[in-house]
Amino acid sequence: MVNQDSILCSLVADNLVSDPAGARGRLLREAARLFREKGYERTTVRDLAAAVGIQSGSLFHHFRTKEEILKAVMVETIRLNTALMQAAVDAAGSHRDKLQALIRAELESINGQTGEAMAVLVFEWRSLSEDSQAYVLELRDIYEQLWLDVLEALRGEGVLAADPFVVRRMLTGALSWTVTWYRPDGGLTLDDLTEQVVAMMGMTNSGA
């Protein structure tokens, strides 16, 4: 498995994701936290500014509108997670292992560091302008294609009984929803959870 930090570093170097230590990166992290906690509409620019210790007017030096902040949170989150997913797929051998790696990686992205931003992606979608939605959807297609390639391969091998599109969508819902109930300190690790999902899909470790 490739180091996650090195993936982040190269994205930062390419200017695709903000440096988490920089001013912009810090604001986006706080924004994700607040949007997740209170919702985008209920979070004011004053809240956002206060969270990083500046006045609300100063925000507009970095972003032209409040919505641009929401868009940036979503765009950077997808970019980062697509890169992480790609690495997870590349590192796994069999298609079955690739699927397990994807599930594990998505659970990590939803319940780990980027969890707040991933939740924003799910719950604040409608607050994004139509233009921004179209742009984010393009990025999301790349991400989704990673899943479909693996699921279709499994389907071809006869391991998967259901339609890849339906399976992916069910998985999207099931995995996203963990954000509402999963707690790392609840005696269930993300590895446990991954195993339960794989088990629920009738794909337990028979081929390994």
Next chain:
Amino acid sequence: MVNQDSILCSLVADNLVSDPAGARGRLLREAARLFREKGYERTTVRDLAAAVGIQSGSLFHHFRTKEEILKAVMVETIRLNTALMQAAVDAAGSHRDKLQALIRAELESINGQTGEAMAVLVFEWRSLSEDSQAYVLELRDIYEQLWLDVLEALRGEGVLAADPFVVRRMLTGALSWTVTWYRPDGGLTLDDLTEQVVAMMGMTNSGA
């Protein structure tokens, strides 16, 4: 299977759910539609009033606050769907059939008549005041217990490999998420979908 209309009628008679033909019922249906479409925060009281053909001030003769409307949408939706679920469970024979009936009924509630209100329940949760959240949670517990009883029975029979709580939560996510992608005219019926879910759970029709 008990007639769904008769269940609705008895709830209306007991004053647990508003008559859909009455002024209050019509408003709640329009409210569900708007909250689902634009989100609760972006829906103004002027929008709500216009949707039923009155002025915004007149709304406050029926509800004291805008949030009370959101609460009413959620409360009545849970009451109705709990009753429908209960009927579905009672009508089925084996535990496996009860589970299938629950899945079918939840897909119906999410993608049928009450779909908009169910989506509101999922996506607008944070817009509810803490007091209202507590009240709705109590109702939700009754609903969830229906599922857990069936899943635990299946677990006891050795048919279910995973933890009932985890399974229910995965199902909640997977089924709720269908609201974002399922379209009845897409060549996939709700019965098809139910079967795929049951199949994905490794519980295909072996015991029937």
Next chain:
DNA sequence: GTCTATAGTAGGATAGAC
């Protein structure tokens, strides 16, 4: 790049006539 001050607007809710 951050501050202060404020323009401009829109929303929730109320009052009182009919």
Next chain:
DNA sequence: GTCTATCCTACTATAGAC
């Protein structure tokens, strides 16, 4: 039970000094 009129508050965004 609905209308009109409007209060009051809170918000996004801007302007210009430092």
